[in-house]
Amino acid sequence: MSIIYDISKGVIAVNQVKDYRKAAKLTQFELAQAVGVARQTINLVENGKYNPSLDLCIRLAKVLQTDLNQLFWEE
Amino acid sequence: MSIIYDISKGVIAVNQVKDYRKAAKLTQFELAQAVGVARQTINLVENGKYNPSLDLCIRLAKVLQTDLNQLFWEE
């Protein structure tokens, strides 16, 4: 269910955004609106295709009512 | 000692990087080398002048032996 580190597919980072978004019953579009970015940006973040800015990470954590570690920290 | 939110001075974010760096007895230059960025980038991050990428935040947390919440989360 969660993203796995896989250079061959261009995945560069693991995160729990999708799980938290679904738990909050939000679509990618709704989450995008809530944090003020485009839907594609949320899609790319969820699929680990690039590094979001710290500012976006913080807004995601706040909207999803969690914190940076829960969303983006592992180990 | 820690950065205060102050739009008038262009400060956009609060973080504890400087405190953790000093606790680790590293210079900005040494920390920059350790995480693979320019010294100026560390300086700007410490002074809250812009949003670092999540990737850089994670590397900073690892080198400073802490985590994302300790460095960048508040409240």
Place this chain on the structure above:
DNA sequence: CTAAAATGTCATATATAATTGACATTTAGG
């Protein structure tokens, strides 16, 4: 006090995050 190291900052250049629009594929409900 003095010199070297560390830090703050500026200006220019480059890499990449994020936007916009569009379309194909997948998923969920009637």
Place this chain on the structure above:
DNA sequence: CCTAAATGTCAATTATATATGACATTTTAG
């Protein structure tokens, strides 16, 4: 099934994170 919503993805553009070099100021050690 069928259809609409949701998602994945592509291409082109814009905004901004980061690099590089340089220099002034502040801090630290001798």
